[in-house]
Amino acid sequence: MHLYLHIPFCRQACHYCDFHFSTNTSNKRAVVEAIANEIILRKDYLPKADIETIYFGGGTPSLLDEEELHLLLNTINRHFTVASNAEITLEANPDDLQREKLQQFYNAGINRLSIGIQSFHEPHLKFLNRIHSAHEGEHCVRTAQEIGIKNISIDLIYAIPAPDHGILLQDMQKAFSLDIAHISAYCLTIEPQTAFGSWLKKKKIQPIDEEYAAQQFEMLVKTLAENGYEQYEISNFARNGHYSMHNSSYWKQRPYLGVGPSAHSYNGVSREYNVSNNARYLEAIQNQIIPATLETLSPADQTNEYLLTGLRTKWGVNKEKLEMLSGRSFLSTHHADLEKMTEKNWIREDADNWYLTDSGKLFADRISSDLFIDGELN
Ligand code: SF4
Incomplete structure (x- = not known):
């Protein structure tokens, strides 16, 4: 089986992001404790089987401190059997990944990092309102590799307005030089409930040029293939078979349990959607109630x-x-x-x-x- 944990906090809101997160971290510890309690409440959601993958997503799971990460992993280990070769991924932002923190993740058992690089080009990072610098992006990858975390995925965003395709090509070249095992490449989209969405409405920015986006995608697929990356899902590329086992389980419709605010679960016949509100989530779990909406799938x-x-x-x-x-x-x-x-x-x-x-x-x-x-x- 597969387990997803949603850590709903970020230091700063990126201009394009419509995921569920809060930049107010004052109740982070309480929410983490509630997620640990939800793991216990939901331990029988799926038939007993070894956990093959664990995925800390968000939000920004690299905001977890050592104690919080241990609390979650210890709870999982107490209530489930985790396969000895389980893939344990943590989504991380470069500004969190100093050597000491990376070492803590590695020692705790995190064996795969999915790093929100998005671009190695400073003006593009500023445009997206990313909190990290281009230098931090590169540096954290090298440090993680030195520590021993070799299975690294990075996110890249394409179709960011630019005069030509040069910056995207440079972003890919940087990823190749860092010997990245896996790349997830997403087209910049403008969602209504984001800063970009509101600027688009006020005509402060232009919509994404679809033809430009298609050209970038074709170039990306071709360049990645030439450099040994297999496109095993439209937006996901892996070298030497380093597929995301966790995301592949979604695409193959395997059952999974998702815990935390806004997390989804799937048991083969229905889906459950946890409430996308940290305060309501906390209150429900404190009352031993799973705040989820059920959808039976026809x-x-x-x-x-x-x-x-x-x-x-x-x-x-x-x-x-x-x-x-x-x-x-x-x-x-x-x-x-x-x-x-x-x-x-x-x-x-x-x-x-x-x-x-x-x-x-x-x-x-x-x-x-x-x-x-x-x-x-x-
Ligand atoms: S893109 Fe990631 S870091 Fe940025 S606001 Fe969204 S969840 Fe947070």
């Missing part, structure tokens, strides 16, 4: 989710599983659509699966939604 929901996530991966979607999830003859109903998409060279098949082609990856969401099934037909 066969159509499960099929459509599988199409949406599975097609984005190198593993594609399995024909038999589509029939099984949808409870109907998915392939014969969609025969004409699948044939048209194959003619356009957007998808390809083998005996068991359907996959997106390289050109299909540019239209991934549209292809999945064209294949969605309607719940009412069940």
Whole structure:
């Protein structure tokens, strides 16, 4: 099984971010204690099985101090069996990653870091309102590697307005020179509830140029492939098989337990969504209540989710599983659509699966939604 912990605090709000976090850290310890209590309350959510991956996400989990991290890991170890080769990832921001802190993470058992680099270019970091400097980004990677954390992923953001593609190329070159095992590359998007969203409304900034974003994505995919990175999911690239085991479990629709404010859980038939509010979360857990909304997934929901996530991966979607999830003859109903998409060279098949082609990856969401099934037909 897989475990996600949401640490809902950040030092500063990035201009593009609409995740759940608070910059008021005054109740951080209380929230961490509540997350530990939620782990205990939820220990039977999934059938007993070894934990294969643990993921500290957020927010900024690198804000956890040594005691808080130990509290969470000790609670997990007391109530679950963690596999000896479990992948234990912590999302981190460079400004937190001094040598002493990295050593604490390593000693506690963190064996994978996902570092929010976003760019190695100082003006781009300022534009995004990142708190760290370009130098800190580079320095923390080297220090983590010296300490012994080799499995490092970095996030990069593309489609940041710039006169040409030079800065993105430099960002990738820097990642190659640092021998980064895994890169997650995300297109800059402007969400309504963010600083960028409000500036866009007031016409203080321009919308993202879609053509420029598509050009950057194509260049990124090509350059990463030339440098040994396999695109195993549309936005995720790994060298030498260093896939994110945790995120791959989401894309393969494996059950997981998510704890903390705004975390989601999935048990194969339903999803639960924890409240995205730290004070309400705290109060509920203190009263031994899980503050979650339940959504039961219909066969159509499960099929459509599988199409949406599975097609984005190198593993594609399995024909038999589509029939099984949808409870109907998915392939014969969609025969004409699948044939048209194959003619356009957007998808390809083998005996068991359907996959997106390289050109299909540019239209991934549209292809999945064209294949969605309607719940009412069940
Ligand atoms: S991008 Fe990360 S560090 Fe920035 S506000 Fe969002 S969660 Fe916090």
